[in-house]
Amino acid sequence: MGELPRRVLSALVVAPPAVLAVWAGAPYFGALVLAAVLILAWEWDRMCDGRFGPAGIVLALSVAAAAVLAWLSAWTWGLAAAAAGFGAVLAVERLARGKAAFWAAFGALYIGVPAVAILWLRDDPVAGRASVLWLIAVTAATDIGAYFSGRAVGGPKLAPRVSPGKTWAGLLGGVVAAGAAGAAGGWLMDGSLGVLAGAGVMLAFVGQAGDLFESAAKRRFGRKDMSGLIPGHGGLFDRVDGLVIVILAVAAATLLIGAPVVQW
Incomplete structure (x- = not known):
C-alpha cells in the first residue's frame, strides 16, 4: 500500500472517534485527552532519551495529573501540575545524568498546558463544542x-x-485551506465569515510554526518520526504538532477577547 492510501486509511480510523468524543463532551472527551497525553509523553521521552525510562514515567504522571485536574475543572491546579512536572522531570534527568534534561522536562509544559487549554475551551457550555471542532478543522x-x-x-x-x-507552495496551500475552513465554520455556526476566515489564516501560520518546531526537535535527536503508531503518519505527535500550538493560540485569544472563537 502506498503512502497516501495508508494516510487516508489511518485518518478514517482515528478521526471519527476523536470527533465523536469532542461532540459528546465529558466524560468521553476528558478520557480522549488523557489517553492522548499519555501517548505523547511516551513519544516525547523516547525522542529525548532514546527509551521510555524513569523521567518518562514522571512526565506521563505529571501530564496525566494536569489533564485529570482540568477534566475536573481545576484549571489552575492543572497548570500547576504541568509546571511541577517540568521541575520533577528536570530533577530526575539531572540525577540520571541525562544529556537532554531541559528538552525532556519541557515536554511537561509542551503537552500539559495545551491539554488544560483544550479542556477549558471545551468546557464552555454554549460554544465549547463548536470552538474545539472549529480549531481542529x-x-x-x-x-x-x-x-x-x-x-x-x-x-x-x-x-x-x-x-x-516542506515548501513555500505547501505553506500557501495550507493557509488558503485554513482560511476556507475557518469561513465554512463561520457559515455553519452563524458566525462572522470574514473574522473566522482571517482567524483561520493566522492559525495556519501558527500551526505551521508548531510543525517546524517539532521538526527541529526531531532533527536534533536524529528522528524522522516520533513513533510508528499511526501508519502513514508516524506518531501521534507527528499529527498534532501544529494542533498543540493552535490550541494555545486560541485559548490565549479567547482570554484576551473574552469570547469563544466562534463568537469573534
Missing part, C-alpha cells in the same frame, strides 16, 4: 492543504535545514 485543513499543494507544486523549500520536505 482549521488545523486539519492546514495540514491537508499543505500536503497536497506541496506535492502538486513543489518548488522552493520553506526551511530546508529543519524540514526538507
Whole structure:
C-alpha cells in the first residue's frame, strides 16, 4: 500500500472517534485527552532519551495529573501540575545524568498546558463544542492543504535545514485551506465569515510554526518520526504538532477577547 492510501486509511480510523468524543463532551472527551497525553509523553521521552525510562514515567504522571485536574475543572491546579512536572522531570534527568534534561522536562509544559487549554475551551457550555471542532478543522485543513499543494507544486523549500520536505507552495496551500475552513465554520455556526476566515489564516501560520518546531526537535535527536503508531503518519505527535500550538493560540485569544472563537 502506498503512502497516501495508508494516510487516508489511518485518518478514517482515528478521526471519527476523536470527533465523536469532542461532540459528546465529558466524560468521553476528558478520557480522549488523557489517553492522548499519555501517548505523547511516551513519544516525547523516547525522542529525548532514546527509551521510555524513569523521567518518562514522571512526565506521563505529571501530564496525566494536569489533564485529570482540568477534566475536573481545576484549571489552575492543572497548570500547576504541568509546571511541577517540568521541575520533577528536570530533577530526575539531572540525577540520571541525562544529556537532554531541559528538552525532556519541557515536554511537561509542551503537552500539559495545551491539554488544560483544550479542556477549558471545551468546557464552555454554549460554544465549547463548536470552538474545539472549529480549531481542529482549521488545523486539519492546514495540514491537508499543505500536503497536497506541496506535492502538486513543489518548488522552493520553506526551511530546508529543519524540514526538507516542506515548501513555500505547501505553506500557501495550507493557509488558503485554513482560511476556507475557518469561513465554512463561520457559515455553519452563524458566525462572522470574514473574522473566522482571517482567524483561520493566522492559525495556519501558527500551526505551521508548531510543525517546524517539532521538526527541529526531531532533527536534533536524529528522528524522522516520533513513533510508528499511526501508519502513514508516524506518531501521534507527528499529527498534532501544529494542533498543540493552535490550541494555545486560541485559548490565549479567547482570554484576551473574552469570547469563544466562534463568537469573534
